[in-house]
Amino acid sequence: MKILIYDDNPDFGGHQVMACHGIEALAAEPSAEVVCLINPANQKLAERLRGAGIPACPAQEKMPPADLVLCIQGDIAQSTKGIKTAKQAGIECASYIAIPHRMADMGAKLGALRDRLNQHRFNTPDRFITISKSMKQIMLERGCAKPISIVPNGIPAPGIQHQPSEPTTLGVIGRIEFNQKQQDFMVRAFLNESAFKGCHLLLVGGGPDEAKLRTLVAGQRNITLMPWQEDMEAIYEKIDFLMIPSRYEGVPLVMLEALARGIPVIASARDGMKDLLPQNWTFDPGHADALARTLQEVRASWPNQIEPLRQHVLSAHSMEAFKRNFIRKVAGINPE
Template identity: 30%
Template sequence: MKRILFYDDGSGFGGHSISAIDAVKYLLENTNLKVGFMFYQGNQRLYDRLTLLVREFKYLELYPIEFKAARFRNLGALLSFPVVAKIAQTISIIKPDVVIVVQGTIELSSLGLLAAKKANLKAISFIPLTQSLSLMQGKLSKLRDFINLHFYKLPDAFITTSAQAKYNLVQQGVKSKISVVYYGPDLRVWHRQERNISRQKYGIDNSDYVVALVARIELKHKGHDFLITSMAKYASKLENIKLLVVGDGSDEEKLQKLIQTSGLSERVKIIPWGNDLSYIYSAIDMLVIPSRLEGLPLVMLEAMYYGLPIVASSIDGMLEILPQEWLFQFGDSEAAIETLLRVKNSDNTEYLLNHKKRIMTEFNLDEFGKNFYKTLCEAQIDTKD
């Protein structure tokens, strides 16, 4: 294996994008592989991050394309014969030994799966979210889940990020090799900032207990609406708790209206996503992850590094990593608020020290990169004709 190509035609930028960039960085620093990245040219945040990498590693090859995933990505991909043919032609010219298709879900970058197969190249799906779309109650979810059964058959191998995600893939009928590779923060770039300065930066009073939700603002996925309605319902119990929502996304306007109508404007503040979250983690007291579905949230691992308690819905990577006392059933507002209050008032020292140790030894960029590269090599051997 001498040349690999990452492929991501999504217009959004989330944890799966960040972890893919981290994988690229590790491979460039520690292997002799020639690495390329094909991406939708309209994804400005992804382009900016890749451009920074090119400045550091001038031999990283970028291939911007004009195509992006359709609204109903799987159905749109199946019907996009000319587009798939053009992408396949471009990939064939690059001549990678393997195409790593960066997929938040199986629908994302599904054009890349089809193009790699049309070009008769090995395709590895790098995918953290493997649940049925019916769980999100989206439009045409049952039809899309049915179509996705076809896409789950296309990759020659899968790299996913939690044991639950691997289990879900098996339930989807996947027969290809599935490897679990845990990722985590780059310990070289994360630093604790001075707490008072960090709080002043975001206008946080020292008497406030600040809980942060750090995620794309996509209500059906990340559960912002569930958290806000839960806080409104039990507002009398919240005392000095304030919520800091960090992020942006397609549902930001809906969230703003929900905050206002719920009477939480004085308790909830939204700030835009930034490249350096160290001041956020240094300013807050707790992270909350109220997601309807997840993979292995990078923000959870970052919060573990910063010694923060994390209250989360009892699913996927959170269920696998966090103590049971910190978890609640999604949809149960009373349980969510009671868990938040219990963790706030508990001595979490033992858990926090153990989490920091696991970040230093298991969940970090170096371990992720080594295991990612090892998995690539094994998958390439296992899938040779």
């Protein structure tokens, strides 16, 4: 079975990380031949595929012969040329999509107009694979009538288990992009709400709003800004609570990684966070007073709630489970 993977995203984010794990699992199957068509600007993706021995070449207008085209879609507007070309060539086409949200809900420029223009794309591929029940529900609400399978994200087994420290360190890990990730909201809440007194805030990542964030935290001795680290274990060793104040998400890998290490997570009551976390660990997005109250609640309750969550993540979101599910849902192969 020849499978073409199409991804025109120039950036290497969390969805590309999961896609790579799945692609590598597919390529290891004796009955599958995998070739990737990617954006030449995505050097990190090219290096990852090259290191795994998977052929990769620039995405092109003409689709080579194949039995299946799998298009990697961070959102519904990505990799649409690949879907169109596959359909024109008469090749079965599946989409692996993480964020099917409305552009208007994501705060995108001309979001409502773009949503109307994108509406038909929820019925263009032959089938979809997404990452959670809440993402499937969004797709159904947006009029998707094609088959939708769910493959939950997975993570490698953790190297450490959380040990509380003093002072209490709150970690925010991810791309620095205020519209989605809301690091600016987190910093202002941290500086203005009394519940954060005596805590340290650690912000890890890089992105388009990094300069603005550096200006915002300048001179604050209890706030540290660090670039993305290759060794994330060292970061998880430093933090006592993971904070996810995002306006929207899929199923954040950092949430799964933290829970697997026994680190409690405080997050906006949206998407994958709302699906997985206890209700008293989530807050109304964008409300600093609600975030402060949730921190106080979780600091008191997390020791009695963390272990069932940790065990669930280690089981349902293991990398082995993800790879098995991905192979089955994408190619219909039952791995041994």
